[in-house]
Amino acid sequence: MNKQYKLVRCTINGKERETMVDVRASLTDMLRNDFRLTSVKKGCEVGECGACNVLINGECFNSCIYLAAWADGKEILTLEGLEGPNGEISDIQQAFIDEAAVQCGFCTPGAIMSAVEILNEGRELSDEEIRIRMSGHLCRCTGYENIFRAVKKTMLKRLAAASGNRQGE
Amino acid sequence: MYAGKSVKRVDALDKVTGRTRYTDDLCDRSAYIARILHSTIANGRVVSIDTSEAEKVPGVVKILTCFDLKEKHYFPTAGHPWSTDPAHQDVADRLVLTERVRFYGDDIAAVVAEDEVAAAQALRLIHVEYEEYPFVLDVQKAMEDGAPLLHEEYPNNILKHTQIRNGDYEKAIQEPGLIRVEGWYETPVVQHCHIENFICYAEMEGDRIHVVSSTQIPHIVRRIVGQALGIEWGRVRVVKPYIGGGFGNKQDILYEPLCAWLCMQIGGHLVKLDVPREETFVCNRTRHSIRNHIISWVRPDGTYAARKLESFSDQGAYASHGHSICAKGAGAFPQLYPCDNVEVDAYTVFTNKPVAGAMRGYGIPQAMWAVESHTEDVAAAIGADPLEFRRRNLMPVGYKDDFSKNENYSDSFNQCLDKAMKAIDYERKVKEYEHQTGDVRRGIGMAVFWYNTAVWPISLESSSCRMVLNQDGSFQLQIGETEIGQGADTAFAQMAADVVGVPMEKVHVVSCQDTDVTPFGTSAYASRQTYVAGFSIRQTGLLLKERILDYAHLLTRMPVFNLDIEDGNIVRTTDGRKLMTLAELATEALYSLTDSRHITAESTYQIKSNAYSFGCTIAEVEVDIPMCKARLLNVVNCHDAGKLINPALAEAQVHGGMSMGIGFGLTEKLIFDEKTGRPLNNNLLDYKLSTFLDHPRLMAEFVENPEPTSAFGTKSLGEPPACSVAPAIRNAIFHATGVAVNNAPADAHNLFRAFTEAGLIHDER
Numbered sequence: 001m002n003k004q005y006k007l008v009r010c011t012i013n014g015k016e017r018e019t020m021v022d023v024r025a026s027l028t029d030m031l032r033n034d035f036r037l038t039s040v041k042k043g044c045e046v047g048e049c050g051a052c053n054v055l056i057n058g059e060c061f062n063s064c065i066y067l068a069a070w071a072d073g074k075e076i077l078t079l080e081g082l083e084g085p086n087g088e089i090s091d092i093q094q095a096f097i098d099e100a101a102v103q104c105g106f107c108t109p110g111a112i113m114s115a116v117e118i119l120n121e122g123r124e125l126s127d128e129e130i131r132i133r134m135s136g137h138l139c140r141c142t143g144y145e146n147i148f149r150a151v152k153k154t155m156l157k158r159l160a161a162a163s164g165n166r167q168g169e
Numbered sequence: 170m171y172a173g174k175s176v177k178r179v180d181a182l183d184k185v186t187g188r189t190r191y192t193d194d195l196c197d198r199s200a201y202i203a204r205i206l207h208s209t210i211a212n213g214r215v216v217s218i219d220t221s222e223a224e225k226v227p228g229v230v231k232i233l234t235c236f237d238l239k240e241k242h243y244f245p246t247a248g249h250p251w252s253t254d255p256a257h258q259d260v261a262d263r264l265v266l267t268e269r270v271r272f273y274g275d276d277i278a279a280v281v282a283e284d285e286v287a288a289a290q291a292l293r294l295i296h297v298e299y300e301e302y303p304f305v306l307d308v309q310k311a312m313e314d315g316a317p318l319l320h321e322e323y324p325n326n327i328l329k330h331t332q333i334r335n336g337d338y339e340k341a342i343q344e345p346g347l348i349r350v351e352g353w354y355e356t357p358v359v360q361h362c363h364i365e366n367f368i369c370y371a372e373m374e375g376d377r378i379h380v381v382s383s384t385q386i387p388h389i390v391r392r393i394v395g396q397a398l399g400i401e402w403g404r405v406r407v408v409k410p411y412i413g414g415g416f417g418n419k420q421d422i423l424y425e426p427l428c429a430w431l432c433m434q435i436g437g438h439l440v441k442l443d444v445p446r447e448e449t450f451v452c453n454r455t456r457h458s459i460r461n462h463i464i465s466w467v468r469p470d471g472t473y474a475a476r477k478l479e480s481f482s483d484q485g486a487y488a489s490h491g492h493s494i495c496a497k498g499a500g501a502f503p504q505l506y507p508c509d510n511v512e513v514d515a516y517t518v519f520t521n522k523p524v525a526g527a528m529r530g531y532g533i534p535q536a537m538w539a540v541e542s543h544t545e546d547v548a549a550a551i552g553a554d555p556l557e558f559r560r561r562n563l564m565p566v567g568y569k570d571d572f573s574k575n576e577n578y579s580d581s582f583n584q585c586l587d588k589a590m591k592a593i594d595y596e597r598k599v600k601e602y603e604h605q606t607g608d609v610r611r612g613i614g615m616a617v618f619w620y621n622t623a624v625w626p627i628s629l630e631s632s633s634c635r636m637v638l639n640q641d642g643s644f645q646l647q648i649g650e651t652e653i654g655q656g657a658d659t660a661f662a663q664m665a666a667d668v669v670g671v672p673m674e675k676v677h678v679v680s681c682q683d684t685d686v687t688p689f690g691t692s693a694y695a696s697r698q699t700y701v702a703g704f705s706i707r708q709t710g711l712l713l714k715e716r717i718l719d720y721a722h723l724l725t726r727m728p729v730f731n732l733d734i735e736d737g738n739i740v741r742t743t744d745g746r747k748l749m750t751l752a753e754l755a756t757e758a759l760y761s762l763t764d765s766r767h768i769t770a771e772s773t774y775q776i777k778s779n780a781y782s783f784g785c786t787i788a789e790v791e792v793d794i795p796m797c798k799a800r801l802l803n804v805v806n807c808h809d810a811g812k813l814i815n816p817a818l819a820e821a822q823v824h825g826g827m828s829m830g831i832g833f834g835l836t837e838k839l840i841f842d843e844k845t846g847r848p849l850n851n852n853l854l855d856y857k858l859s860t861f862l863d864h865p866r867l868m869a870e871f872v873e874n875p876e877p878t879s880a881f882g883t884k885s886l887g888e889p890p891a892c893s894v895a896p897a898i899r900n901a902i903f904h905a906t907g908v909a910v911n912n913a914p915a916d917a918h919n920l921f922r923a924f925t926e927a928g929l930i931h932d933e934r
Contacts, residue, residue, distance in 0.1 A: 041191075043365065043413075046852070046854075078187070097181040137860075137861070138362070138364060140364060140414050144861045
């Protein structure tokens with residue numbers, strides 16, 4: 001069987017990239033193998049656990065069931081892309097540290113990416129909505145409790161900051 | 170002081186930025202990929218394997234089958250310390266590949282290929298011919314005469330049977346006026362479901378084999394890879410990087426021996442063996458399903474006259490941790506509610522199911538499911554309040570176990586119950602939910618547990634520690650106990666900083682373990698890390714401090730007894746003056762032209778004590794009877810784990826254990842096809858692990874009675890949170906409906922059966 005390849009041009013963490021991918025490869029494979037973005041974790045490879053979640057054009061996907069070939073022309077954000085040029089971390093990453101939401105750390109990158117998607121909407125979600133939106137992530141260490149706290153606290157902080165800015169205008 | 174403070178995890182920044190390297194992240198991309206061919210029958214023998222088609226797949230490097238195994242080195246897999254006494258060694262019943270298959274999923278051949286696709290394609294093209302034998306899946310049917318025998322050496326498939334006989338049960342039950350309460354309580358096969366599947370890779374370095382593995386127990390992996398390959402143990406080097414959870418599955422030797430063997434069969438080339446999720450469920454380890462039968466003879470005044478327990482533990486196809494698990498649960502029975510006349514018979518039995526091994530709680534969650542469900546039944550049978558009945562019969566203060574020398578020093582049970590009751594508003598709810606009718610009812614229930622800390626006096630208990638001083642006054646901390654996600658490295662750094670007298674950022678914990686470098690230790694199991702490491706950290710820290718102060722005496726001419734280290738400075742205690750920084754001392758010590766020293770300390774502490782850890786769960790549920798659905802509304806755990814080194818991480822640890830307990834009580838079970846023995850739900854979609862939506866807010870409370878035997882006042886906390894949650898849920902359902910659900914989990918299938926039997930619903934098929 002002859003392998004088929006496709007050229008993928010996309011933006012990864014703000015940088016324009018291109019690579020030839022096996023048409024059967026998943027986006028997880030491409031990000032981990034071609035770009036060594038190893039925050040993208042493999043926990044099931046069939047879209048059950050959420051460890052591989054990344055943002056594609058701002059929307060969160062299981063990268064393990066997203067073909068690499070589909071990434072052509074897309075803007076992809078992985079956990080590595082949240083860091084500032086001098087290693088500054090984002091508010092949600094800090095919240096995961098502060099709330100002890102990290103244990104073994106294997107589900108952490110994917111969970112943070114789903115949180116980023118939620119937080120970027122800039123609106124207040126109910127507790128139930130947060131739980132539903134985060135429910136694609138399986139975690140065996142935390143019981144989800146501190147992950148929930150980290151997401152909620154960051155959401156409320158951002159909303160308070162945004163309303164403070166509006167009042168200042 | 171850092172002990173007792175909720176400092177941030179030392180590895181948190183790396184973990185939230187994705188910088189932490191796990192096994193797959195470290196493996197060079199030149200690695201060949203290994204995949205395993207598993208048997209598709211539950212019992213029998215491989216007659217032949219035809220690999221000719223598979224070998225034609227481009228990219229296949231080599232296919233090895235059970236018939237290629239020329240030297241048969243049987244090895245044990247349990248992550249226990251080795252015993253030099255043959256009578257106490259673990260059962261060596263595994264081979265890297267086997268002709269004689271004993272469960273659906275046994276390992277019969279392996280493909281080594283240049284990439285995943287070629288390996289997967291080749292696997293599908295291998296043709297296997299079997300001679301099939303009858304198989305048995307039920308633990309008690311496996312004990313019957315004439316049942317299919319898994320291992321010739323174990324008649325009636327009984328791996329081990331142990332007994333406890335206290336007092337005289339038969340005589341005691343003759344006492345007039347006793348009330349007899351009997352019940353059968355069963356837990357299902359469940360799996361650890363750490364999010365990182367098991368993975369390892371191996372390559373040759375000279376004549377040595379270098380294995381990197383996602384394991385909890387690198388030094389034990391080293392020994393067993395040596396045993397499985399029949400080579401000297403010093404020729405094996407095992408590295409354990411960060412791991413994505415273990416929960417006991419990785420306290421077993423999984424595929425390190427096979428990966429190492431494959432590597433050696435192809436000339437030492439790098440080989441990676443990454444186990445898919447579906448195989449992790451079946452071909453790693455599971456939690457023993459245990460069927461418990463309890464008979465209690467109770468006096469009308471609510472005291473026990475005599476008690477009897479029979480435990481039937483389903484080992485699956487190979488011995489792994491074997492009888493240790495069932496024995497631990499059975500051993501808890503006479504201690505939790507002491508009674509003068511007790512009979513216990515515990516059996517561990519082979520069946521044609523996946524291999525059961527260690528899993529968080531090590532037999533105690535199964536035992537507590539039975540014992541605490543039964544306690545509720547006894548209270549109901551004699552018309553007693555379940556809370557008061559427990560308070561009356563629980564292990565009293567001052568109770569001492571003759572074997573472990575463990576002692577109940579404080580009134581922990583009552584303190585934990587009181588605190589948990591307050592947190593969940595028990596008194597109000599228990600009254601409010603009395604005498605409910607209707608389809609949807611609420612209930613509140615409780616369960617308690619005790620747990621040991623470490624394994625002394627059953628087997629070796631030692632901890633080794635090394636501290637290496639750097640020029641800047643910081644030091645590396647190396648220790649045989651492993652970080653597996655629980656936060657051990659952070660607790661170790663806190664303890665070490667306190668003992669030596671330096672700021673915590675001056676302690677560099679070497680997290681990645683390498684058996685060539687790391688001091689010997691048998692590592693992460695038995696909820697022992699903080700307890701056992703505490704001894705060697707304190708001992709080694711004092712040794713390091715002695716050497717530092719000895720050098721400080723040279724430099725300052727002050728007597729050692731007037732010197733101390735505080736916050737990274739050498740201080741004269743008589744007036745509190747800072748004489749020099751530890752950095753100045755360390756630099757001078759290394760580069761001195763008159764007296765150069767590399768200041769280090771290393772020591773081993775052999776621990777000859779153990780400790781009881783206590784706690785309870787109270788759960789509140791809402792049961793929809795026609796829907797056969799129980800929903801958890803509120804849940805609280807309260808623990809006495811001694812002094813907490815890091816309260817925030819302790820709380821997080823409790824959340825995780827509670828989550829596992831909720832799954833155990835409500836949703837999780839691995840099921841098997843009765844006709845073939847094939848697992849039916851070995852994936853994360855069909856196996857119902859709790860999600861974000863299945864939990865209420867998890868409440869974790871603590872009572873901190875310092876453990877007097879401990880170097881830092883601590884005792885076990887890793888496993889305890891998973892021990893009492895499921896029976897508390899069961900007892901809440903009982904409170905709501907009056908129906909005893911004795912088979913875990915309380916999912917729709919089991920509730921339907923229980924509610925139908927109780928006449929609450931009618932099967933109209």
